[in-house]
Amino acid sequence: MREDNFRKVIPYTPGEQPGGRVIKLNTNECPYPPSPYVVRALTEMDPDRLRLYPDPLCTRFIKALSSYYKVPENMIFAGVGSDDVLSMCFMTYFNSGREILFPDITYSFYDVWADVYRVPYKTVPLLDDFSLDVEGFKAGNGGVIIANPNAPTGRLEKTETIEEILKANNDSVVIVDEAYIDFGGESALPLIFKYDNLIVVRTLSKSRALAGMRLGYAFGNEKLIKYLNDVKFSVNSYTLNTPSILAGEAAIEDDAYFKEIRDKVIKVREETKQSLKEMGFEFCDSMTNFIFAKKQGMDAKAVFEKLKERNIYVRYFNKPRINEYLRISIGTDEEMKTFIKALKEILE
Numbered sequence: 001m002r003e004d005n006f007r008k009v010i011p012y013t014p015g016e017q018p019g020g021r022v023i024k025l026n027t028n029e030c031p032y033p034p035s036p037y038v039v040r041a042l043t044e045m046d047p048d049r050l051r052l053y054p055d056p057l058c059t060r061f062i063k064a065l066s067s068y069y070k071v072p073e074n075m076i077f078a079g080v081g082s083d084d085v086l087s088m089c090f091m092t093y094f095n096s097g098r099e100i101l102f103p104d105i106t107y108s109f110y111d112v113w114a115d116v117y118r119v120p121y122k123t124v125p126l127l128d129d130f131s132l133d134v135e136g137f138k139a140g141n142g143g144v145i146i147a148n149p150n151a152p153t154g155r156l157e158k159t160e161t162i163e164e165i166l167k168a169n170n171d172s173v174v175i176v177d178e179a180y181i182d183f184g185g186e187s188a189l190p191l192i193f194k195y196d197n198l199i200v201v202r203t204l205s206k207s208r209a210l211a212g213m214r215l216g217y218a219f220g221n222e223k224l225i226k227y228l229n230d231v232k233f234s235v236n237s238y239t240l241n242t243p244s245i246l247a248g249e250a251a252i253e254d255d256a257y258f259k260e261i262r263d264k265v266i267k268v269r270e271e272t273k274q275s276l277k278e279m280g281f282e283f284c285d286s287m288t289n290f291i292f293a294k295k296q297g298m299d300a301k302a303v304f305e306k307l308k309e310r311n312i313y314v315r316y317f318n319k320p321r322i323n324e325y326l327r328i329s330i331g332t333d334e335e336m337k338t339f340i341k342a343l344k345e346i347l348e
């Protein structure tokens, strides 16, 4: 057998999913359960529905998004988590043969999709304060992808910055990955009515406590969404399963619960920032559900390991420019108190 004919890629490394009782602050999940509407939708679902294929158009989920965000249904696309949506976007929009652009420090799946779909790319280094080098995104390219707020830095860029990048890229698609926008940022969503080259991607994994359900979506001009759907229907038409579609619809409909858990995460995040600051940590003013922090003289990898020995999981990236940092997801108030106490003991 000739293995040189295989597609060989270096895969994305997801954060660990340890079993047992641990404090899990490593993959930016929500520490609270999903909405009771979701629980009801799932428990009341007639199991006979599983005999049939799901709705390939995900109509009930799309309709819920459409009425909540006031965006026409033909400007919305749904996928199996935003990873699926983003992967479909790479396949659909980045075929010019020219290099696509994204920051050097960002979601570590972007270079993996570029490799698997044979899309050439160039990274544009973030400035020292981890802000975007806007000028770097004005060079000719085959597309742009930016996470805003960015991961793992937590830093939010202003909508004006996003708009400047959109204006400079009339000929290519600009994807804005808004996985964390619900935690305090201003969304680029209104710009889809003004720019036909913008795709805004979102997820229910972080702010709506449904990482296990795999629900993501995208907004964009009607034509962009049509091409995305054409590719989806050419790969796998039944992406979301029936329970997911119903859970997604229910989660979007329960706005009061969404706001309640989001506000709790934000409050605990601000308290955690305060505690870390008092301990001498430095970090971007995160507008997400995690904090990316370093401390002068701290061996981040060693602290990461020592926290793990105490069953507290955070994320450490052994990569240039960020190997002094820990990325700490925001858990419950109690979890963060335990984390801070452990961190103090380790650093003593």
Ligand SMILES: *Cc1c(COP(=O)(O)O)cnc(C)c1O
Binding pocket: 028, 080, 081, 082, 083, 084, 107, 147, 151, 177, 179, 202, 203, 204, 205, 211, 214, 215, 216
């Ligand atoms: C978590 C995350 C995603 C993927 O989330 P899904 O669970 O696949 O919806 C996408 N982009 C960024 C920046 C993320 O942090």
